[in-house]
Amino acid sequence: MRRWAFPAFAAVMLALPLLPVPDFWITQSIYIGLYALVALGLVLLTGVAGLISFGQAAFVGVGAYTAAFLAVRLGLSPPLTLLAGLALCVAAALLLGALTLRMSGHYLPLATIAWGLALNYTMANMEWLGKYDGILGIPMLSLFGVELGTGRGLHPLVWSLALLAALGCLRLLDSRAGRAIRALKSGSTMAEAMGISTFRCKLTVFVIAAMLAGVSGWLFAYFQRSVSPSPFGINKGIEYLFMAVLGGVGKVWGAFAGAAAVRLTEDQLQVLLPRLLGTSGNFETIVFGIVLVGVLKYAPDGLWSFVGRWLPAPQRRRDWAGASALPRRARPPRGEALLQVQAVRKQFGGLVAVNDVSFEVAGGDIVALIGPNGAGKSTLFNLVTGVLPLSAGVVRWRGADIAGKPSRVIARLGISRTFQHVKMIPEMTVLENVALGGYGRTRCGALRAVLRLDRAEERQLFAEAEAQLARIGLAERAHEPAGNLALGPQRLLEIARALATDPALLLLDEPAAGLRHHEKQALAAVLRQLKADGISLLLVEHDMDFVMGLADRVVVMEFGTKLMEGTPAQVQASPAVRAAYLGTEH
Amino acid sequence: MTGVQTCALPISFGALTLALLQAGRVPGTVWFLLALAGVVVLQDLVNGVRQRRSALRLLAQAARTLAWPAAVSLLAWWAAPRNLPMPAQALLTLALVTPFGTLIYRLAYESLADASVLVLLIVSVGVHFALVGLGLYFFGAEGFRNPSFWDQRFSLGGITLSGQALIIFAASVALIIGLRLYFERSLAGKALRATAVNRLGARLMGISSSSAGRLSFTMAAFIGALSGLLIGPTTTVFYDSGFLIGLKGFVAAVFAGLASYPLALVGALGVGLLESFSSFWASAFKEVIVFGAILPVLLWRSLRDPHAEDD
DSSP: OHHHHHHHHHHHHHHHHGOOHHHHHHHHHHHHHHHHHHHHHHHHIITTTTOOOSSSHHHHHHHHHHHHHHHEEEEEEEOHHHHHHHHHHHHHHHHHHHTTTTTTTTTHHHHHHHHHHHHHHHHHOOOOOTTOOEEOOOOOOEEEEOOOOSSTTHHHHHHHHHHHHHHHHHHHHSSHHHHHHHGGGGHHHHHHHHHOOOHHHHHHHHHHHHHHHHHHHHHHHHHHSEEEEESSSSHHHHHHHHHHHHHHHTHHHHHHHHHHHHHHHHHHHHHHHHHHHHSSSOOOOOHHHHHHHHHHHHHOTTTTHHTTTTSSSOOOOOOOOOOOOOOOOOOOOTOOOOEEEEEEEETTTTEEEEEEEEEETTTTTTEEEOOSTTHHHHHHHHHHHTOOOOEEEEEEEEEEEEEEOOOOHHHTEEEEESSSSSSOOOOSSSSHHHHHHGGOOOOOOOHHHTEEEEEEHHHHHHHHHHHHHHTTTOGGGTTTTTTGGGGHHHHHHHHHHEEEEEEEEEEEESTTTOOOOHHHHHHHHHHHHHHHOOEEEEEEEEEEHHHHHHHHHEEETTTTTEEEOHHHHHHHHHHHHHHHHHOOOO | OHHHHHHHHHHHHHHHHHHHHHHSOOOOHHHHHHHHHHHHHHHHHHHHHHHTOOOHHHHHHHHHHHHHHHHHHHHHEEEEEEEEHHHHHHHHOOOOOHHHHHHHHIIIIGGGGTTTTHHHHHHHHHHHHHHHHHHHHHHOOOOBBBOSOOOOOETTEEEEEHHHHHHHHHHHHHHHHHHHHHHHHHHHHHHHHHHOOOHHHHHHHHOOOHHHHHHHHHHHHHHHHHHHHHHTTTBBBBBBBBHHHHHHHHHHHTTTTTTTTHHHHHHHHHHHHHHHHHHHHHHHHHHHHHHHHHHHHHHHHHHHHHOOOOO
């Protein structure tokens, strides 16, 4: 059913002008297509990546004004005006993104509001943009010598672009780049640890959203055959966001549902409300505002969820049998000094969380890091993997200083990790989560994903992910949403994901927590197998049976300092360690 | 962001309420306030019936919600045609506009308080949309300009200062000192800060995050209304002017990294100077320059503090 839903919908929308539908509905349908293009960008940006832009209407304005200006004043042809508009949108998005996307939370929304307002005032004040009257007399859109007009002729173009955009978004979301974008919403630490440049990902989404808005603006100019500042104001920007949220943030078809709902009710409300209230004005914003709050409160998944729940969930076809393996890095020789931590120090204000700790991990070693709660073990992990900056000290990886390098660079060098508090994307399947680990070993970007030139690499990636899941004993749950897993299997998922990065050193933060006894034994067997395969392990763990049976060497920390280092037997015999855990006798 | 919007609309509401009181009319704020309180009571009733609370408790709760709005509304209705002196009208305006904060919080935010920043931001957008539309309905599209609180002019070595400017400056400094003392020295202020940093942690320490929310929205509404009163005599205020004024305030706050009141004042002075100079030299580009100015500020902030992580 799902396979036929899209072609059927596309056929109906494209053939609509041929059917005996009144002109009014053709016009409405064009508006819906135009709005859906913009809302699609916001679905990616807000729904999937968790970023907010109030300035999408301004990007629509850039597309529309560029087309109008170039067509009327310079007589350029539609393809050229489209290219110019898109180039301007991309440039503006790159500038705004570069300024704000490195920083957290509210700076992007703020910058987009400022950009939307500034652009709107520019349009309204510039002599050469026609001030408040705008630019009139835009020629009809003609492509390859065929004049499309503004109604039934334009409808197929608008809708084929909108449907292509939707298809492109769906393809993007089901790709290497798309999974990286889906990882953005849950914070950047995990994504960076998988070798993903979250800044570049955010910038990519922002630019894509701006381009979709620019295309919508280009069509808008030829559809209206005039442009003026008012449809590109900040209120319209908010309305686009409203469409995306109403339809269902994160759902590609939600953009269409939201655009249709807003367009079809807007007209009615504009007539109805002033009559009801007895004065004229844009009172539909009252309804939109209240509905927006209501949707977030009572139906946070939006309108599309009411439709989507009746459609069967898409099943990933297992098409990667026989895919060639992804390239592996050469295993470092046994005994080579891999990781050297030298006098590493971390201060949070006056608190010294890690106090001049030194130790080494050699090739093929399993080193355990133990200590009471609050000893600084996880902080040390974060220092080694570049999640936190060092206050002092040196971290060497195979002889080269890696202190201060971003965690994605360290990940690509061959150090991978899991997290004490599991970080995964609950709505992606277990397999997709693990495939995230292969990000750094693959190349295909957003453009190749949209054109489906990435399929061979995708097959390799999924074959690798499946192999790692099988290795860790989670293969039969590969196609479940990761959020369905209990805590123990979630930790296994993280190990599989870390293994998918092809690490030489694996840092495991409490891998056995939440596992049952026989699961722990199975995990220990897997870790021994990893060691036999030439992977070194550094693990933090509280289960002493687990640690002592597994580790070659144990480093004990207490209050941020290294208490001692030795074989499991030496550590167990040490009175100092016993005192740290159990207190001293008096 | 939530702050921008909750501070922004009371600016318009404050200025317009005072203007209508000056004109001897009952301001639309009264009806707006009563309607809002009515809806909150309705919401409480529905929730209360669902949770099977006793009728007595529900009535008491409704009475608590309605008491202040009803009393202030009656007072305003009585006072409007009597042309009271300006300070009395200003106080009445503050009393009318401040309760909007809590009411809006309870209607739109309270049940969503544990949602992500993303959701709260979108909720704020919805609230903004609704309030602007309702503002248009209750106040009309007409703009007002209020008379000054203090008409005196001083000349100080070639610079002319109006009494109004002095009042604005004094009020800003007083607010800065007051807020600083409140947040740094008082237990209630520290509780509010704790809630802002970590809701769950604060709640485990016995701080009610819902009363913290109500309090902060009340403060935002009060400050917004106050700045509306002060700005009313210097410019014509419309039902939706507050948004732009609030945004400019936010631009100023970004200068300060959203964390320091005195620096925010410096930022606000900078924004004001920029606006004045640009309206003199290139009046058509006044707003473009003011909002464009945020770009270099953001650049500076992103270079200075690139690792602002949200996790």
